[in-house]
Amino acid sequence: MNTLNKTLLALAIGLSFQAQAAEAMKMPPDLPPLGQDKAIPAPQITKKTLANGLQVWVLPRKGLPRVDFVLALRGAGHGADPASHPGAAKLLAGLMNEGTAQRDSKAIAEAAQGMGGSVGAGASNDGITVYANALSAHAPAMTALLAEVARQPAFPEGEVKLAQANALQALKVASAQPGFRAEKALNEAIYGDHPYGRTQETEASIQAVTPEWLRSEHAKRFRPDRALLVITGRLSADQALKLAQAHFGDWKNQGSALPELAAAPTQAKPQHILLERPGSVQATLRLGRPGQAASADDQVALRLASTILGGSFSSRINMNLREEKGYTYGASAGARSFRDGGAIRGGADVRNAVTGASMEEYVKEYRRLGQEAVGADEMAMNKRFIAGSYLLATQMQAAVAQTLANNWLVGLPPEFLGQYVPKVQQVSPAQIQAVAKKYFAPEDQSWVVVGDKAQIAEQLKAYGEFKTP
Amino acid sequence: MKTKPFALLLSGLALAAAAHSAPTVERWDVPVHSKKLANGLTVLVSPDPSSPTVGLSVIYKVGMRLEPKNRTGFAHLFEHLMFQGTPKAPKGVFDKVITGGGGHNNGSTRPDFTNYVETAPVSALETMLWLEADRMTTLDFNPATLKNQQDVVKEEIRVNVQNQPYGGFMWIDIGGLAFDKWENNHDGYGSFVDLENANLEDVKAFHRDYYGPNNAVLSIAGDVTPEQGFRLAEKYFSKIAARPTPAPSDFREGLNTAERRLVQSDKLAQVPAVAAAWKLPDRGSKDQAPFAVLGELLAGGDASRFYLGLVKGKELALNMNSLYGLTGIWEYDGPSLFTVFALYKPGTTADALLAGMDEEIAKVVKDGVDDATLTRVKTQLLANWYNGLENFLGRADMLARLQTLWGDAKVVNQIPGWIQAVKSEDVQRVARTYLTVANRSVIDRKPAAMLAAPAAAASQAQQ
Numbered sequence: 001m002n003t004l005n006k007t008l009l010a011l012a013i014g015l016s017f018q019a020q021a022a023e024a025m026k027m028p029p030d031l032p033p034l035g036q037d038k039a040i041p042a043p044q045i046t047k048k049t050l051a052n053g054l055q056v057w058v059l060p061r062k063g064l065p066r067v068d069f070v071l072a073l074r075g076a077g078h079g080a081d082p083a084s085h086p087g088a089a090k091l092l093a094g095l096m097n098e099g100t101a102q103r104d105s106k107a108i109a110e111a112a113q114g115m116g117g118s119v120g121a122g123a124s125n126d127g128i129t130v131y132a133n134a135l136s137a138h139a140p141a142m143t144a145l146l147a148e149v150a151r152q153p154a155f156p157e158g159e160v161k162l163a164q165a166n167a168l169q170a171l172k173v174a175s176a177q178p179g180f181r182a183e184k185a186l187n188e189a190i191y192g193d194h195p196y197g198r199t200q201e202t203e204a205s206i207q208a209v210t211p212e213w214l215r216s217e218h219a220k221r222f223r224p225d226r227a228l229l230v231i232t233g234r235l236s237a238d239q240a241l242k243l244a245q246a247h248f249g250d251w252k253n254q255g256s257a258l259p260e261l262a263a264a265p266t267q268a269k270p271q272h273i274l275l276e277r278p279g280s281v282q283a284t285l286r287l288g289r290p291g292q293a294a295s296a297d298d299q300v301a302l303r304l305a306s307t308i309l310g311g312s313f314s315s316r317i318n319m320n321l322r323e324e325k326g327y328t329y330g331a332s333a334g335a336r337s338f339r340d341g342g343a344i345r346g347g348a349d350v351r352n353a354v355t356g357a358s359m360e361e362y363v364k365e366y367r368r369l370g371q372e373a374v375g376a377d378e379m380a381m382n383k384r385f386i387a388g389s390y391l392l393a394t395q396m397q398a399a400v401a402q403t404l405a406n407n408w409l410v411g412l413p414p415e416f417l418g419q420y421v422p423k424v425q426q427v428s429p430a431q432i433q434a435v436a437k438k439y440f441a442p443e444d445q446s447w448v449v450v451g452d453k454a455q456i457a458e459q460l461k462a463y464g465e466f467k468t469p
Numbered sequence: 470m471k472t473k474p475f476a477l478l479l480s481g482l483a484l485a486a487a488a489h490s491a492p493t494v495e496r497w498d499v500p501v502h503s504k505k506l507a508n509g510l511t512v513l514v515s516p517d518p519s520s521p522t523v524g525l526s527v528i529y530k531v532g533m534r535l536e537p538k539n540r541t542g543f544a545h546l547f548e549h550l551m552f553q554g555t556p557k558a559p560k561g562v563f564d565k566v567i568t569g570g571g572g573h574n575n576g577s578t579r580p581d582f583t584n585y586v587e588t589a590p591v592s593a594l595e596t597m598l599w600l601e602a603d604r605m606t607t608l609d610f611n612p613a614t615l616k617n618q619q620d621v622v623k624e625e626i627r628v629n630v631q632n633q634p635y636g637g638f639m640w641i642d643i644g645g646l647a648f649d650k651w652e653n654n655h656d657g658y659g660s661f662v663d664l665e666n667a668n669l670e671d672v673k674a675f676h677r678d679y680y681g682p683n684n685a686v687l688s689i690a691g692d693v694t695p696e697q698g699f700r701l702a703e704k705y706f707s708k709i710a711a712r713p714t715p716a717p718s719d720f721r722e723g724l725n726t727a728e729r730r731l732v733q734s735d736k737l738a739q740v741p742a743v744a745a746a747w748k749l750p751d752r753g754s755k756d757q758a759p760f761a762v763l764g765e766l767l768a769g770g771d772a773s774r775f776y777l778g779l780v781k782g783k784e785l786a787l788n789m790n791s792l793y794g795l796t797g798i799w800e801y802d803g804p805s806l807f808t809v810f811a812l813y814k815p816g817t818t819a820d821a822l823l824a825g826m827d828e829e830i831a832k833v834v835k836d837g838v839d840d841a842t843l844t845r846v847k848t849q850l851l852a853n854w855y856n857g858l859e860n861f862l863g864r865a866d867m868l869a870r871l872q873t874l875w876g877d878a879k880v881v882n883q884i885p886g887w888i889q890a891v892k893s894e895d896v897q898r899v900a901r902t903y904l905t906v907a908n909r910s911v912i913d914r915k916p917a918a919m920l921a922a923p924a925a926a927a928s929q930a931q932q
Contacts, residue, residue, distance in 0.1 A: 025559075025561055025562060025565060026559070027562065027566070028557045028558045028562065028603075030557075030599075031558070031562075031566065031596060031599055031600075032595040032596050032599050033596070034569075034570055034592045034593055034596055035591070035592040035593070035594070035595060036592060037590065037592045038521035038590070038591065038592070038692075039521075062519070063519055063859075064855070064859060065497070066852075066855075066856075097771075105771070105781065106772070106777055106781070109770070109771035109772035109777075110772045110845060112771075112772070113769075113770070113772040113845045113846070113848070113849045114844070114845040114848055114849075115848070116848045116849055116851065116852030116853075117852065118770070118771075135848070135852055162781070162784060165784070165814070166780075166787045166788075169740050169787050169812065169814060169815075170787060170812075172739040172740050173634070173738075173739065173740045173787075173812060175739065176634035176737050176738050176739050176740075177633065177634060178632065279736060279737075280632060281627050281631050281632050282624070282627050282628060282631075282632045284632075312568055313564055313568065313573075313574075314564045314565050314568035314569075319561070322621055323560070323561070323617065323621075324617075325617075326616070326617045326618070326619075326620025326621050326624070327620075327624070328621075328624050328628075329621060329624040329625040329627075329628050329629075349624070349627070349628045349632065350624065351623070351624060351627060377569075380569065381565060381568055381569035382568075384568075384569050384570065384571045385568045385569065385571055385572075386571075387571050387590075388522075388570065388571015388572055388573075388589055388590050388593075389571065389573070391520070391521065391522050391571065391590050392522055392571075392572075392573070392588055392589070392590075392860075394520065395520045395522060395859070395860045395861060396859055396860050
């Protein structure tokens with residue numbers, strides 16, 4: 001937040017280069033070649049399912065005297081939020097560490113601080129994740145605190161009221177950011193009335209929450225037979241399994257499980273939306289269409305296509321719009337995949353004068369990926385980038401635990417983590433072209449633009465009839 | 470407005486919860502090997518074979534403080550130009566080679582330094598060192614890339630400042646209010662006029678004056694031995710000649726003697742916010758470690774006094790965030806600020822929030838910190854310190870920062886002991902000395918509609 005960086009890593013992916021020059025670039029003659037690659041280690045996971053159905057995965061690490069826990073509750077996230085309570089999973093997750101049957105919020109915060117760690121929860125489309133970490137000497141005490149927070153949250157009335165009051169203000173804060181408004185409109189355009197399309201809270205949904213509602217949702221959504229506990233760090237598999245058994249072994253399911261979520265749409269009629277923001281000095285451009293579920297067959301090809309097009313600094317979109325044209329600080333594009341569907345999204349914030357010109361480049365780049373085979377150099381660069389990124393991510397134990405838990409939430413097998421890089425290396429240019437035709441066809445994309453209508457409306461005309469809701 | 474982060478990183482200590490204020494810490498030293506090349510380049514290597522990857526940081530001892538007075542924002546613009554190609558490696562090569570090596574790179578500009586960082590599988594190490602040495606030698610001083618990055622930087626300012634509610638006032642504008650000297654109080658992003666006036670002569674001069682090996686530190690952490698690291702540094706960097714670096718101006722200034730207040734109107738925001746900043750102890754002062762403990766005690770997360778007192782207890786603020794200038798408590802050389810930033814509720818005022826903070830500060834001044842609390846706060850501070858060193862990029866960069874600012878990267882292994890040694894009376898002393906109203910600068914940032922409302926009411930009353 002408070003640094004002047006060369007780049008922001010935008011849209012949950014990394015961020016450039018003239019596409020035409022990508023193949024033809026001359027390398028300096030005395031640039032040393034890359035050295036010998038070392039083998040990529042696949043994580044060794046010890047797995048056990050407790051009698052109540054809770055799955056426990058342990059990855060002992062030798063590095064740091066620290067332990068990380070990720071407890072993933074499948075189906076407990078925004079997918080389970082009823083239409084009357086959009087975004088409520090966020091409040092539910094946020095309130096988990098604000099009081100339990102034994103401790104108030106202050107006691108929880110101070111206990112975590114004393115262990116050199118933290119405990120808290122977050123919501124995503126497919127689940128709620130309760131996470132904790134501590135210095136490894138405190139592994140037993142942190143397991144106990146994690147279990148308390150996950151199993152016995154009290155949702156005290158005062159804390160709920162305060163969280164609601166603050167959430168209403170935070171919604172005002174967020175709504176002043178053009179990206180937040182664009183995200184909401186684009187979600188609706190992509191997913192329609194599927195729960196994935198309404199993950200943002202509204203004033204009404206914040207006000208509708210009560211302690212009783214939260215307690216009943218917690219009981220429905222937090223079930224050992226739909227949960228995974230990942231433990232990693234400086235402890236043995238044996239010790240970790242014993243701790244899991246001691247603190248989660250007697251956890252019981254209550255009532256029947258929530259129904260599984262229906263599949264999200266795979267097609268949507270493209271919409272063109274202009275959200276007015278008078279005085280805006282940039283147009284916030286976002287485009288998107290439905291994508292595919294994380295476990296779909298051509299997921300790996302789609303991920304590589306996303307990286308090539310708009311998933312790193314050296315991607316086509318960023319190179320074109322930033323490094324060649326100077327239209328933006330960062331432009332990106334790519335797929336996001338969840339358990340029951342996904343989205344293709346792209347976007348950049350550009351000065352008003354180049355709104356139309358920037359949209360034109362997006363259209364060109366999206367189309368080109370489906371029309372021309374990607375050359376060997378560009379394929380190799382992007383494959384190596386993905387492999388390297390995987391290796392770099394495994395430096396940090398918390399990241400490994402989170403990735404494993406997230407893969408599980410979205411329906412990918414644990415082996416996926418180790419198989420991903422080899423699978424990426426198998427993808428052919430023809431497969432890239434095929435997924436690009438299917439998902440990046442410009443005519444299938446909805447457009448959402450947030451900006452000053454007087455400054456940009458004229459430039460939008462070439463891209464459809466933009467409606468202002 | 471950071472959400473609570475997943476605790477990110479770590480590296481090596483085991484604390485037994487002791488009942489007194491000195492947590493028993495299993496020492497974890499970061500290995501630090503250093504060597505100075507004949508041309509003045511300081512090379513640091515921190516070996517760790519646990520992952521077949523490396524982190525790399527090249528830091529130049531120049532930042533916003535030393536940019537030319539008629540060229541605000543130049544140090545940052547120049548940082549962008551370091552990625553725009555050289556005579557040997559034209560524009561695009563740098564990023565493409567590092568991406569193709571499986572790596573990530575970035576750079577950032579701060580008041581006292583500019584850092585250039587890469588992290589990648591170790592197979593790309595030599596390639597990255599060649600690229601860093603190449604751009605330290607010279608750049609392709611080219612009008613097209615200058616124009617391109619002037620445009621990009623202007624979009625960066627639009628997206629982060631002009632088109633954003635709050636516009637970074639808590640880290641840009643606050644320095645303008647708190648500091649007296651130009652070096653410390655100008656906007657490091659710069660004015661569009663100054664950015665547009667920047668020319669190739671400026672770029673050449675800046676590279677010549679500040680980007681020589683003698684004004685730089687090269688730091689490598691990860692799957693590399695000291696012998697390998699030094700050999701490669703020698704191979705790629707020793708041919709670059711040292712260049713005279715201008716003596717820095719005297720940018721030091723003392724604590725403030727009267728409170729500074731500013732009310733700003735924000736056209737985009739809908740919720741008011743306040744930033745309160747106090748000038749920090751000098752780097753290396755005996756007050757620095759106690760201040761680190763004090764800052765954590767007051768503003769370090771959900772167990773902090775400000776959070777418990779103002780977000781929870783009095784329910785005045787939505788959140789509480791704290792900053793140490795643009796870096797951290799150990800990473801500044803010239804004057805810096807401890808800034809607390811909070812969004813506050815429509816029913817309250819900045820004054821009420823400040824009074825609540827003063828109340829918490831006064832408690833510390835009067836009572837000090839009890840042993841149990843001091844132990845907890847130190848434990849968290851030590852864990853955070855080691856966390857920041859977990860990944861190789863963070864480790865290499867922190868070592869380079871400490872070398873640049875303290876003249877000795879081995880400070881990395883002294884900081885934990887400094888934290889451990891802090892006593893209640895030290896915390897009392899720094900609270901009394903620095904967290905005074907006289908040393909405080911405050912910006913109250915209000916939605917334009919809120920500011921217009923009282924004015925409108927007043928004019929209606931007159932009619």
